[in-house]
């Protein structure tokens with residue numbers, strides 16, 4: 209068996225053409241090397257968890273895939289298209305859920321979903337269908353028409369998931385989506401990710417949560433100081449192994 | 461994008477604060493339009509009545525020496541153009557009537573328009589002031605958070621992640637806000653148009669064409685403000701910063717720049733006080749000036765006697781008094797032309813300073829254009845004053861001519877009603893739209909530059925807007 213380091217990034221994972229791919233992707237903020245030559249490929253049906261402490265470069269990676277910042281060098285590809293050259297086409301393929309899903313407080317959950325879905329090109333979805341999506345995402349049916357100002361953080365994250373489901377995105381970019389959620393909400397969130405994975409969605413999820421990464425991820429990458437220091441398949445290891453490896457890299 | 465437009469539009473309508481601001485501005489606009497219209501109409505009716513009475517008095521003077529009639533004089537009223545109800549311009553400062561009498565050109569112009577800043581005039585809010593000051597403020601309040609607020613709340617990242625472009629987002633927001641503004645501006649424009657069509661308070665000097673151009677001027681002004689607000693909202697770190705910057709722009713545009721324009725234009729092109737001016741005219745009338753000597757009556761008499769080959773004035777075929785009066789009238793006219801011409805020219809040069817300063821404050825361009833289109837600017841006062849003065853001179857020529865031709869020196873001559881009736885009333889034709897716009901090229905250029913510049917700035921800032 210090949211070691212991960214010897215394979216081309218595109219060959220990693222389950223062997224299908226990657227939906228998310230980074231090649232030598234780097235970003236400097238002034239003197240800070242926020243991301244250093246990241247090579248990464250995530251195929252359909254893969255959940256890739258980026259682990260690392262604060263400041264490791266996880267959000268920077270996601271921002272580069274979103275085209276919100278321009279790379280200092282290297283490229284980010286979504287479905288084979290360079291993000292910096294195909295802003296709109298690449299964004300049409302992805303959905304993004306931040307650590308705090310931010311919604312319009314004076315609109316209901318349904319109205320928020322309606323708006324974001326319409327902007328994502330799904331203006332034709334009926335309120336009935338959108339309600340079903342919200343329920344699928346785990347929201348109580350009775351909460352759908354409530355104003356978002358009355359929602360808990362967990363409920364807002366669910367609207368975020370619903371936005372992603374409604375968009376029928378091929379790839380998902382998640383930036384610490386479960387931080388601050390209680391274990392049950394966090395678990396529900398993982399189940400949803402699992403379902404999307406089974407539909408063939410490629411997921412890139414930044415997280416601090418080793419347990420969640422092992423549960424949800426098919427692969428984990430450990431980052432530190434902007435560098436991807438190691439990459440593991442979650443099948444190959446147990447929870448304890450992951451923690452040990454993680455801590456080892458943190459103390460190097 | 462229609463989703464953004466619709467959302468922004470409903471957001472504005474739902475937001476209580478903005479709803480009340482908009483209702484307030486809309487109400488002020490309608491009230492000021494109505495008030496202006498009623499006032500303009502009653503002023504016009506008063507003028508028409510006063511003009512008729514003045515003419516009536518003139519015609520029923522009975523038997524009188526023509527020179528007494530010339531002293532009796534007549535009032536002339538500057539007609540209020542149809543759009544003066546929107547913008548009263550310099551009318552309150554110059555007055556709109558002038559007394560035409562023998563030997564003197566009376567003051568028409570007391571104080572130039574630009575002297576008055578908004579704050580001084582807030583007492584009687586005109587539609588023009590609402591449009592020039594309050595609507596831009598409303599635009600700022602509606603727009604400052606457009607991008608800065610979304611960025612601050614964190615929704616901008618999610619919006620842009622949907623695949624919508626920054627420009628599309630900004631344009632959608634601008635259109636949504638414009639739609640909300642249209643809810644108050646379109647009814648006002650319709651009311652204004654109806655007022656023009658139904659009961660035009662003044663004589664027609666292409667009122668509708670002027671109205672359309674006026675609407676275009678304000679539309680350009682508002683669009684520039686909206687684009688500028690969007691540019692600042694895209695650039696600013698926070699919504700609060702955007703608001704502070706934009707309020708600063710509003711204060712400079714509406715309060716500081718007009719004040720600076722007044723002081724700077726007066727400093728560059730000083731005008732005499734009314735008293736100084738009157739004294740100077742008086743002095744020149746008494747002594748004449750270089751190149752314009754006072755008429756020399758003995759020399760004039762000598763010349764007349766020689767011309768007609770007679771020895772005594774009683775034997776002249778004309779009344780020497782009439783000839784002399786006309787000579788002095790013409791002497792006076794040259795003195796007036798000198799002084800009033802210089803004064804009007806100075807006012808116009810001051811106006812150019814205001815127009816040029818519009819480079820830093822588009823209000824100055826808009827104000828100039830607005831007064832011009834309403835027919836209430838300095839240039840159109842000059843236009844009327846010139847016509848009124850030409851009429852006065854013609855009147856005096858007729859009176860002196862009648863005295864000279866129809867009587868002999870030493871006669872006790874009285875002219876009758878035929879002479880008064882023969883004298884035509886003043887027929888004044890207000891200048892055309894082309895004339896008005898021709899005077900205002902600089903303002904049009906500066907306002908156009910603001911519009912294009914603001915839109916380009918918005919496009920550039922929006923493209924570079926940070927996601928946060």
Ligand SMILES: Nc1ncnc2c1ncn2[C@@H]1O[C@H](COP(=O)(O)OP(=O)(O)O)[C@@H](O)[C@H]1O
Nearest residue numbers: 237240242260261262263264265266267268269
């Ligand atoms: N906009 C920015 N300007 C300057 N430095 C930044 C910016 N964003 C991130 N950084 C720096 O880049 C590094 C990586 O940050 P980030 O990607 O946010 O880490 P993580 O998400 O893993 O916590 C950090 O040192 C951070 O301070």
Ligand SMILES: [Mg+2]
Nearest residue numbers: 266267268383
């Ligand atoms: Mg982060």
